[in-house]
Amino acid sequence: MRNHLAGNRRSVIAFLALLCLVGVVGAEGFRVPVEYHKLDNGLKVILSPDHTSPTVVVAVYYNIGFRIEPKDRTGFAHLFEHMMFQGSKNLGKMEFIKLVQRNGGVLNGSTRFDFTNYFEVVPAHKLETALWAEADRMSGLSITQENLTNQQGVVINEVRGSVLNQPYGGFPWLDMPQYANTNWYNAHNFYGDLADIEAATLEDVTQFFKTYYAPNNAALAIVGDFDPKEAMAMVKKYFAAIPAAPQPSKPDLSEPRQEKQKRVIKEDTLANRPALAIAYHVPERKTPEFYAMGLLDQILLQGDDSKLREHLVQKKGYTAGVSGGINLLGNMHNYNGPMLWMASLLHDKSVSADDIVQAWDEVIDDVIAKPVDRATLDRALVKLRSSFYDEVSGFFGFGRADLLASFALFDDDPARINTLEDEFRKVTPELLQKTAAEFLRAENRTILIIEPKQGS
Amino acid sequence: MKSILVKTIVITAFLSSFGWAQKELPPEGGKPRDFSLPQKQQFTLENGVAVTLVPFGTIPKVTVSVVVRTGNVNEEAHQVWLADVVGDMMKEGTTSRSATQVAQEAAQMGGDVSINVTPDQSTISGDVLSEFGPKFIALIGDVVRNPLFPESELERIKVGRVRDLNVNLAQPGSLAQEAFMRALYPDHPYGRVFPKQADLERFTIDDVKGFYVKNFGAQRTAVFVAGVFDAKVIEKAIRRAFEGWEKGPAVLVNVPKARTGQSFHLVERPGAPQSTIYFGLPVIDKSDNDYVKLVVTNSLLGGSFASRITSNIREKKGYTYSPYSMVSNRYRSAFWAEVADVGTEVTGPALKEIIAEINQLQSEPPSADELKGIQNYLAGTFVLQNSTRQGIIGQLNDLRLHGLPDVYLSNYVKNVHAVTPEDVQKTTQKYIRDEDMALVIVGDKAKVEEQIKDFVKVNPEGK
Numbered sequence: 050m051r052n053h054l055a056g057n058r059r060s061v062i063a064f065l066a067l068l069c070l071v072g073v074v075g076a077e078g079f080r081v082p083v084e085y086h087k088l089d090n091g092l093k094v095i096l097s098p099d100h101t102s103p104t105v106v107v108a109v110y111y112n113i114g115f116r117i118e119p120k121d122r123t124g125f126a127h128l129f130e131h132m133m134f135q136g137s138k139n140l141g142k143m144e145f146i147k148l149v150q151r152n153g154g155v156l157n158g159s160t161r162f163d164f165t166n167y168f169e170v171v172p173a174h175k176l177e178t179a180l181w182a183e184a185d186r187m188s189g190l191s192i193t194q195e196n197l198t199n200q201q202g203v204v205i206n207e208v209r210g211s212v213l214n215q216p217y218g219g220f221p222w223l224d225m226p227q228y229a230n231t232n233w234y235n236a237h238n239f240y241g242d243l244a245d246i247e248a249a250t251l252e253d254v255t256q257f258f259k260t261y262y263a264p265n266n267a268a269l270a271i272v273g274d275f276d277p278k279e280a281m282a283m284v285k286k287y288f289a290a291i292p293a294a295p296q297p298s299k300p301d302l303s304e305p306r307q308e309k310q311k312r313v314i315k316e317d318t319l320a321n322r323p324a325l326a327i328a329y330h331v332p333e334r335k336t337p338e339f340y341a342m343g344l345l346d347q348i349l350l351q352g353d354d355s356k357l358r359e360h361l362v363q364k365k366g367y368t369a370g371v372s373g374g375i376n377l378l379g380n381m382h383n384y385n386g387p388m389l390w391m392a393s394l395l396h397d398k399s400v401s402a403d404d405i406v407q408a409w410d411e412v413i414d415d416v417i418a419k420p421v422d423r424a425t426l427d428r429a430l431v432k433l434r435s436s437f438y439d440e441v442s443g444f445f446g447f448g449r450a451d452l453l454a455s456f457a458l459f460d461d462d463p464a465r466i467n468t469l470e471d472e473f474r475k476v477t478p479e480l481l482q483k484t485a486a487e488f489l490r491a492e493n494r495t496i497l498i499i500e501p502k503q504g505s
Numbered sequence: 506m507k508s509i510l511v512k513t514i515v516i517t518a519f520l521s522s523f524g525w526a527q528k529e530l531p532p533e534g535g536k537p538r539d540f541s542l543p544q545k546q547q548f549t550l551e552n553g554v555a556v557t558l559v560p561f562g563t564i565p566k567v568t569v570s571v572v573v574r575t576g577n578v579n580e581e582a583h584q585v586w587l588a589d590v591v592g593d594m595m596k597e598g599t600t601s602r603s604a605t606q607v608a609q610e611a612a613q614m615g616g617d618v619s620i621n622v623t624p625d626q627s628t629i630s631g632d633v634l635s636e637f638g639p640k641f642i643a644l645i646g647d648v649v650r651n652p653l654f655p656e657s658e659l660e661r662i663k664v665g666r667v668r669d670l671n672v673n674l675a676q677p678g679s680l681a682q683e684a685f686m687r688a689l690y691p692d693h694p695y696g697r698v699f700p701k702q703a704d705l706e707r708f709t710i711d712d713v714k715g716f717y718v719k720n721f722g723a724q725r726t727a728v729f730v731a732g733v734f735d736a737k738v739i740e741k742a743i744r745r746a747f748e749g750w751e752k753g754p755a756v757l758v759n760v761p762k763a764r765t766g767q768s769f770h771l772v773e774r775p776g777a778p779q780s781t782i783y784f785g786l787p788v789i790d791k792s793d794n795d796y797v798k799l800v801v802t803n804s805l806l807g808g809s810f811a812s813r814i815t816s817n818i819r820e821k822k823g824y825t826y827s828p829y830s831m832v833s834n835r836y837r838s839a840f841w842a843e844v845a846d847v848g849t850e851v852t853g854p855a856l857k858e859i860i861a862e863i864n865q866l867q868s869e870p871p872s873a874d875e876l877k878g879i880q881n882y883l884a885g886t887f888v889l890q891n892s893t894r895q896g897i898i899g900q901l902n903d904l905r906l907h908g909l910p911d912v913y914l915s916n917y918v919k920n921v922h923a924v925t926p927e928d929v930q931k932t933t934q935k936y937i938r939d940e941d942m943a944l945v946i947v948g949d950k951a952k953v954e955e956q957i958k959d960f961v962k963v964n965p966e967g968k
Contacts (some may be wrong), residue, residue, distance in 0.1 A: 050694040079565060099560045102892035103538035117880050139529045141819055147811045148531055151878030153885020156810075172885055174535040181532050202823025204849075209778045210826050210846040274538065321671050351594075353608035353617045363604060369665030397668060435566065435615025435634050442564045445889055503675060 067490040081195050081449060082443055083464045084277050085457065086284075090293045091265025093457040094284050096277045099446055105273030105444040107179040108168035112268075113261035115239040116162050116386060117300055118254075124204070124241010127160040128249055129257050131200040133167060134158070137186035138350035139461035142196055143180055152178055159465065160239075161378050163385040163457060170445045173274040177283050179356045184287035186494060187264060201246055202453055215477070216319040220499055221326035221393045228313045229328045229495035234302050235387050263294035268457040272446035289360070302386040304330060309494040316502045325402055326393035328410060329488055334385070335354055335460075340472045342390060342486035343381050346374055347429035348481075349412065353434075354428065360412050367405055368394040378406055381438070382457040382469075389487075404497045420478035433473060517939070538890050542914055543897060546736060547749065553724030554747045559731040559741060560899050566615075567638040567732035567739075568894040570630035571649050573900055574727075574756045574774075575720035577624040578694045578836075580661065583707075584609040584716070586698035590662055590708055591716050592622040595629070597658045599651040604658075607648060614641050618648055624695055625836050625906060627721075632894070635733045639742035642730075647747025650724075652717065656710040661731040667702055674699065677774060677781040677947045685783035686771045689840055690942040693761035722753010727905055731894040735869060743916075763787035765941050769961040771954070772947040778851040780948030784859060785842025788936045791907045797920045799841070803832050805879045806866055807843050813862045814843060824848055824855045836906060841937055849949050853956030856944075862958070864935040870926035884918045 084096040091264055117381075118126040136142045149156045154171030166185075171181045212218035223240055230236035269288070307330055331336035349357050350373055361367050373392035375381035398404060441449040453463040487493075511712050525903025540775045546558045557607075577588050596618065621628045629649050645709040651687035673679040683698040690696030728747065730739055761882065765787050789795055807814035818824045829844035847855040891895045891914075902912060946953060 101564075102888065103540050104888060104892060128886070139531075143811060143816060150533070150809060150811045153888070154879045157891065170889060172537065172888065174537050176534065177532045178534045185529075199820065199823040202827055203819055204846055206779065206824065207826035207845065209848070214774075214777055214779045214846070216672065257634055277717075288802060317956075319675055321670055321675050326512035339568060352612050354612035359605060359608075366664065369662075369669065387766070395668060395672060397664065405750075428609065431615045432612055435632070438564045438566050438634070439632065442562065445892055472550040 055477050058326065071254060081453075083466060085452065085463050086281060088285065088289050089262065089289055090289065091263075091460070092288050093268040094281070095268065095282055095453040095457050095463045096455060097270070097272045097274060097446075098277060099272060099442070099447055099449075100274050101442070102273050102445075104170055104445055105167060105173045105176045105179075105271065106170050106450045107176065107183060108166060108270045108272075108447065108450035108454055109183050109203040110164045110166045110268045110270070110458055111262055112163070112165060112266045112458050114161050114163040114301065114384075116234045119238075119257075122249060122253060123238050123242075123245045125245070125249060125253065125257065126165060127239070127241065128200065128204050128260070129159045129254065130158050130165050131189055132166075132190065132192055132197065132206060132254055133186055135196040135200060136191045136193070138189050138191060139185050140182065141191075145186065148178065148182055150195060154179070154478045161383065162376070162388075164383070164455070166451070167445055168450065170447065176271070176275050179340070180283050180287050183269070184291065187262065187267065187288065188291050190254070190258055192251060193306075194251055197215060197249065197251055197254060201249065204241075204246055205243055210242065214319075216317060216321070216501075216503075217324055217499060218319070220317075220324060221373075221497055222392055224315065224330045225326055225389060225391055225495065225497055228332070229339075229389055229496055230304055230385070230387065232302060234300055234481065235304060235466075251277045254414065259294065260297060264288060265290045265293040266296055267455040270380050270450035270454040270457070270463075271452045275414070280286055289447070304387040307493045310491050312355075312498070313485060313495065313502055314498045316500050318504070320499060320501040321503040322395050323398060323402070324395045324489045325394060325405055326373075326390040327406070327494055328390060328391040328497070329389045329494045331388050331500065332484065332488055336490070337371075337480060338484045339477045340479045342375065343433070344426065344473060344476050345416065345431045345481060345485060346381055346390060347379070347432050348425055349416070350374065352432055356412050357409070361394065361405070361408055365408050367408060368396050370394065379432075379451075382452055392482040392493070398501075402496070406496060410491070413485070413489050417482065422483045423478065424481050426476075426481070428480060430473060436469065437469070445477055509947065523728055536841070538553055542891055545901070547646055548740075550723065550748055551745065552748065552750055552752050552820050554743075554750065555727040555731045555740060556740075556743055557727065557901055558734075559729070559733065559901070560738055561638060561731050562733060562737065562898060565635040565733050565748070566632055566894070567635045567641075567730060567734045568630065568632045568898060569638070569641055569645055570729040570898050571645055571751070571900070572727045572729065572905075573627045573629070573721055574625070574725040574906075576622050576626050577697070578695070578759055579720050582697065583701075583704045584712070585694075585697045586666060586705055587712060587716050587792050588627065588720075589622045589710060590659075590705075591713050592620040592627055593662045593666070594659065595620055595648055595652045595656050597646045597659050600653050601651065602728070608643065610644055611641070614644075616641065623812070626902075632732075636706060638730070638732075638734045639738050640744050642739065642742040650722070650747075650750050654710060654714055659708070659710050659713065663706060663708060663871060666705055670705065675778070677777065677927060680722060680772050680774070681747070681781040681783045681844075682946050683948045684945040684947070685785070685842065685943060686773055688768050688770055688785055690761045690763055694759070694776055695761050695835065695838065696728065718800055719754060720747060720757075723747065723750040724752045725754065725756055726750075727902065729898040731897050741912060748819075758836070762836060764838065764943075767945045769942060770943065770945045771950055772945070773950045774947050775949060775951075777947070777949045778849055779846045780849055780855075781823050782845050782847060782852075782856070782954055783842050783945040784898045784942055785840050786938065786942045788832060788839050788841045788859060789902075790837050790839040792837065792909065794938075798924050798928050798932045799832060799881060799916070800938055801876075801921060801924045802866070802929045802937070803830055803841060804883055805871060805876065806830060806862065806933065806937065808832075809879065811882075813866070814859055817858050818845065818847065818855050822854070822858065825853045830951075834903070846911070849952050852946065852953045853959070854905060855948055856957060856960050860939050863933065863937055863939045866930060868936075870930040870931075874925055876924070876926050879925065880922050883921045887921075
């Protein structure tokens with residue numbers, strides 16, 4: 050679900066933090082170079098040179114996330130991600146990983162709502178090596194029952210370590226979609242029931258690969274120190290011969306308008322302090338209200354100057370921090386379907402959930418009741434611009450590859466990366482208020498309360 | 506019959522030498538490109554503030570990091586986390602700016618003032634748009650030099666820290682780390698990871714102010730700036746922000762005497778589906794000549810994804826998800842440890858494999874090819890470590906903390922490549938001695954105890 054190959058948890062956390070940044074293109078003329086190609090087999094290729102350091106990012110995104118995995122195989126999209134490291138035509142088990150490492154690179158993969166990605170950061174002169182390796186596993190897998198069984202064990206230990214053996218395990222990122230959504234595709238356990246993970250067969254692996262891991266269901270982004278012409282020649286050499294495959298039609302992912310507030314209590318036998326999360330369905334991507342929601346997120350929740358922090362932390366002293374955003378497993382741009390804006394906090398038993406919701410509403414009611422002042426809106430725009438700069442250079446260019454691949458996959462338009470700022474700038478205080486009135490309605494939200502039951 | 510058999514053999518040989526059974530080899534790639542460490546400009550203010558400016562990249566942002574040589578190492582036994590509370594309280598406003606003003610001013614520049622306290626250092630830093638670099642330095646200078654320490658906010662900060670403490674005590678990873686550090690540093694601040702709640706609740710505003718006065722000042726401070734900026738303007742801003750600051754206390758050196766020798770610590774976590782393991786011992790620190798050899802050895806043994814322990818207990822056995830070994834990085838003190846969350850039912854087998862991998866590397870040098878792979882990996886990640894603003898500052902701050910010369914970085918890749926297979930074997934024998942390790946397990950005692958009795962020969966210290 051999160052990142053699977055990192056040897057060090059701290060680096061995973063740092064990486065996720067980077068992905069949580071959301072941004073706007075700078076007014077001061079910084080533009081992301083974007084070259085967009087499509088191979089005859091349908092593979093989308095995005096090139097974005099950046100010569101800051103002699104490294105290059107190769108990122109392959111497949112248009113299959115955990116949302117649409119098979120209904121009797123919850124957690125399968127994620128388990129499958131592990132299988133992509135278990136052997137392909139020319140690379141046996143561990144050989145992909147060793148190839149990248151011994152060429153001085155780092156690699157990872159992750160499974161998200163609407164894509165599964167695989168990427169390497171390698172020294173610039175190893176671009177061809179990385180492209181060859183990604184093409185090799187796009188061409189076909191070579192998985193044994195032994196390797197499948199091994200990774201079922203690894204994934205089960207991943208779920209134990211991240212969820213089952215942790216206080217607040219899965220809170221709120223894994224829990225909340227299951228309560229807030231009504232459509233199975235958005236509301237099932239994305240990590241998977243352990244029984245489903247154990248039930249997976251080699252036949253499932255073969256079928257899933259055949260269906261979804263075709264070039265016409267993928268995007269390849271290259272960011273870093275390379276020559277676009279040379280890179281394109283290499284891409285054609287290694288990827289052009291991989292055949293396309295017919296794609297199944299996408300299921301209906303839509304969520305109905307929520308008309309009634311939900312309130313859910315979950316007991317946690319490992320926790321000793323209560324926690325609370327609140328989530329609202331957000332406007333559809335690329336609508337004016339969507340950009341307004343991105344700014345509301347900045348105003349309400351992001352940074353030390355945010356209104357919720359100011360009120361809940363500084364003024365009320367209910368918690369030491371409140372955090373969240375749009376799409377906790379990424380950012381407000383890298384998904385393609387219904388999504389939640391979510392915030393969560395830890396508190397003491399001396400403060401009730403009702404106290405917190407009341408204080409929360411004092412902030413939310415205010416942005417519904419009157420338009421935010423221009424200074425607050427301007428500050429939100431600066432924060433977005435600043436974090437966008439980090440996003441497009443973050444993790445050695447991977448942050449940029451992530452946006453480019455997402456925009457290619459979901460919108461067939463990676464150059465969108467350079468239009469975001471204009472869209473955010475169009476948002477007026479009136480639109481912010483209107484968006485808040487519709488989407489921050491109490492009826493549009495789910496409140497999730499963690500009741501600590503440590504030792505019981 | 507006979508002839509058919511011969512034919513079959515010939516055909517098989519033919520096919521395997523010409524094709525379908527033969528795998529394609531990966532392309533080598535092009536010629537390596539030059540990498541040199543970014544140029545830096547350094548100077549020291551009269552009061553002792555050490556300044557390093559590193560122009561880097563093209564993204565119009567700048568990172569400012571003020572590093573003060575104080576942290577948990579300066580706490581008394583009853584003051585654990587006082588350094589953290591001081592850090593929290595520094596965000597509660599200055600003599601001329603409220604907390605809200607600090608937050609809003611920083612946000613207007615595209616950033617936050619963040620404060621991070623570690624055992625050896627307290628860092629006050631932020632990333633802002635380049636155009637605001639000088640203004641941000643002024644803001645951060647005010648936060649560092651003129652904290653208001655309003656008593657009205659202390660209770661709230663302490664309540665937050667008490668909550669934080671209790672949440673930590675519910676996490677297996679935190680519990681394991683605490684027990685491990687206590688085992689290695691029984692009489693030193695490094696061994697005191699968590700405070701007693703009652704001690705924490707007793708902190709007064711005078712404790713906070715006292716710690717600050719005793720530990721903050723110019724000669725303990727370094728300022729790092731990296732990114733896109735005008736060096737002249739930034740230098741002026743730094744002088745204006747820091748030149749008037751008192752010299753303050755000298756750096757207090759407090760190097761622990763770490764405990765070596767086998768010990769065993771089982772922290773009970775009833776019903777836990779996994780055992781959280783820390784297994785390690787004190788080793789040489791970064792200032793030692795053998796240190797790079799230890800780094801290479803660690804990467805090969807357990808410190809990278811393709812390493813031996815990870816290949817074994819994750820990719821071969823499926824016992825665990827994210828195991829790793831590490832060499833810690835504190836002033837004149839380091840430890841090596843293997844850290845892993847393994848299935849409760851395979852705690853014993855996992856330990857057996859970890860020890861077998863250590864013993865294997867003690868008894869036989871790795872192949873030149875395996876070592877080469879690790880050396881290339883370290884050389885590649887070194888470039889990555891020096892390819893972000895925060896990474897560059899991290900590397901230079903590290904040099905400063907350990908008192909190492911610039912050649913440590915400029916010769917690092919060369920020194921990595923100079924390590925031989927025999928060096929790796931000897932380094933393992935000399936420093937990664939399983940018979941001298943502390944073993945911590947946080948897990949279900951009833952299910953674990955029987956599995957590990959073979960590994961625990963002395964001093965079982967149940968808890």
